[in-house]
Amino acid sequence: MKKTILFLLTTLFLFCQTGFALDLGAAKAQGLVGETVTGYLAPVKATPEVQKLVNSINAKRKAMYAKIAKRNGTSLPAVEQLAGKKAIEKTPPGQFINLGKGWQKK
Numbered sequence: 001m002k003k004t005i006l007f008l009l010t011t012l013f014l015f016c017q018t019g020f021a022l023d024l025g026a027a028k029a030q031g032l033v034g035e036t037v038t039g040y041l042a043p044v045k046a047t048p049e050v051q052k053l054v055n056s057i058n059a060k061r062k063a064m065y066a067k068i069a070k071r072n073g074t075s076l077p078a079v080e081q082l083a084g085k086k087a088i089e090k091t092p093p094g095q096f097i098n099l100g101k102g103w104q105k106k
Contacts, residue, residue, distance in 0.1 A: 022049050024057060034096030034103060039065065039083035044096045044103050 024041075027033045032050045036042050040058045043050045065079040072079075088097050088106075096103050 022053050024053065027053055028091075028095050031096055034098055035084070035087040035091050036098045037081070037084040037088065037100055039080035039087065042098060 022032075024033070027050060032043065032045050032047075033041050033054060034044050040061060041054050043054050061083070062076075065083060066076055069076045069079045088099070091097050091106050093106050095106055097106050098104070
C-alpha cells in the first residue's frame, strides 16, 4: 500500500512539473514570444520563464544555423536571414512577428 501511494505521488509530482514547463507552441499561441527577421525568437512579454525558453531555443537555432552555413559554404548571417524569412512566412495568423518595426500580429 505504501509503495503504491509513493509511486502515485512520485508520478503526480513528475507530471505536475512537466505540465508547468512552457513549450514553444504554447508560448507562441499565448502571445508570449514571436519570430523575428533575424531568424531568432524574441519575447513579446518577457518573464523569467519566457526568457529561459527564448535563450534555449535560440542557442539551438544558432548551432543549427552554424552547421548549415558551414555545410553550404555560406555565412552565418545569410543563413539567419533566410531562416528568419521562412519562420515569418510559416507563422500562422494571430501569432506575433517582428519585421524590425516592433511587434505585430500576423
